[in-house]
Amino acid sequence: MPSGSAVWTERLEAAAAWRRTQGLWRERNTLQPELLDFAGNDYLGLKDDPRLAEAQATAVRRFGAGAGASHLVSGHLEVHEALERRLAALVGRPRALLFSTGYMANLGTLQALCDSDTLLFQDRLNHASLLDGAALTGARSRRFHHRDLDDLERLLSRAPAEAAKLVASDGVFSMDGDVADIGGLATVSARHGAWLMIDDAHGIGILGAHGDGCVGHAHGIEHVPVLVGTLGKALGTGGAFVAGSEALIEHLIQFARAYVYTTAQPPGVAAASLAALDVLAAEPERRQQLRDNIHYFRHEAALLGLPLGDSFTPIQPLVLGEGRQVMHWAARLREAGLLVGAIRPPTVPNGEARLRITLRASHPRESLDRLLEALARLYEEDAA
Structure with a gap:
């Protein structure tokens, strides 16, 4: 009988061999300065803006390189509070809550909102973080055809009226670049008593009247109660946020494990994000x-x-x-x-x-x- 170490070695080697034979092996490539980058998500060219770098350096000198603890211990600093207020104002919501990454924002939000009694409906082409979040919750999950409101309507019509229902969709789909019909999703969701959650990671900063995304002020909190956005794409920094009502944000603070049990975002990154919002508004x-x-x-x-x-x-x-x-x-x-x-x-x-x-x-x-x-x-x- 092989030892425990040998069993794991065989498992890893078999997985690697299968992926290689399928032509799916992934490799990291260090970005070389001579390459023209048409792969990243720095849509507004803010990543290298010296104003963001200076804001980050100033905050590091004032607050230190890291937050030092989770938000609920001693890591919630005034720069985090200021950034949450600015993000809430950007998208026209009462509150916003910072997360360390967009992946954690989606996992944490779905885990906090859903349980085994929840019915969860997702677009087939949703980002992996939404799909993984659904698996984490134990909710009964169904996937509707991409951008197909009729299919969503069909699935929702079969659900018990009294059930807690959540519809989740990307705003801008990260591999296709097409945009969800937010108004249509909101109408269908409301007709069946479902909340709507939109991950607007690739819309924040570039779409909307003021860079407020494909949801933003055009589709208020009554249409999209749960709005997720990221800072590491058009805004050029890092991290993510969830925006919504006072009750939603307080619920996430209490129950979103990906928020509660992780160190807060480095203060320099939060300060750079504030500077990015200044540039977004001014330019x-x-x-x-x-x-x-x-x-x-x-x-x-x-x-x-x-x-x-x-x-x-x-x-x-x-x-x-x-x-x-x-x-x-x-x-x-x-x-x-x-x-x-x-x-x-x-x-x-x-x-x-x-x-x-x-x-x-x-x-x-x-x-x-x-x-x-x-x-x-x-x-x-x-x-x-």
Whole structure:
């Protein structure tokens, strides 16, 4: 009989071998400064803004490098309190609550709201953190077809009227770049007495009248009682928040284990996020430049015959189908000094492997042209 150590070695080796034979092995690539980054989520180009760096450094000198404890012990600092107030104002909610990551925000919120008596309905293409959060809760979970309100209506109509029901959806879908029908989801949810939870991670900062996302003020708390956003994408820093009513936030403070049992966000990161919100308010031209870049890229890609997905957000998927083809294209682009996301199952469904191209306000036109030309060459080679 193999020893315990040998059993685990065999398990790890078998898992690695299976993933390698399927062409799904993942590797970390250290970003090289000479590469043009079309893979990250720094949509407004704030990550490298010196004002954010200075705000972070100032806060570190004042508060220290870390918070030192959880929010409920001694780690909740005035910079955290200020950031929560600003985030609540951004999205038009009474309160907001900081989490260390978007993944933890979704896990913590679902775990705190749901139990085995809850009925949970999710879009099939929701982010992994929402799907994993559902599994953690023990709730009875059903997944409706992507952006299909009729399917959601069908599932909800079968649920007992007295049951606690929660509908959860991405706002902007991270692999496709398309946007949920927030108004439609709110209407269907309300008709069946369900709460609606939207993860607007990829909408905050770029969509909405003032960067308040695809939910924000346009869909108030009565339509979307639970709103999640992240700070590590368009705002260029890190962490996440949940926004909603006084009762919701107090409930999460009491029962969200991913909030209660973790060290608070480093104060320097919170200060940098406050600076990012200042830039967001003062420089709307960044959002306009991003929209211009998206329009230009899509227009030129259409002229070249590149089969982009239907997205008006910075996320521009180029679905190639096979994982090996995606990895080949990504490697060729890297050789040309261009970094794009190479996305394969299980992140996306089988047969839908893709290049996930992300655009920034800070991408100059010549960089967009360089990427377009390289993609066109690869497309022509495959067609030959």
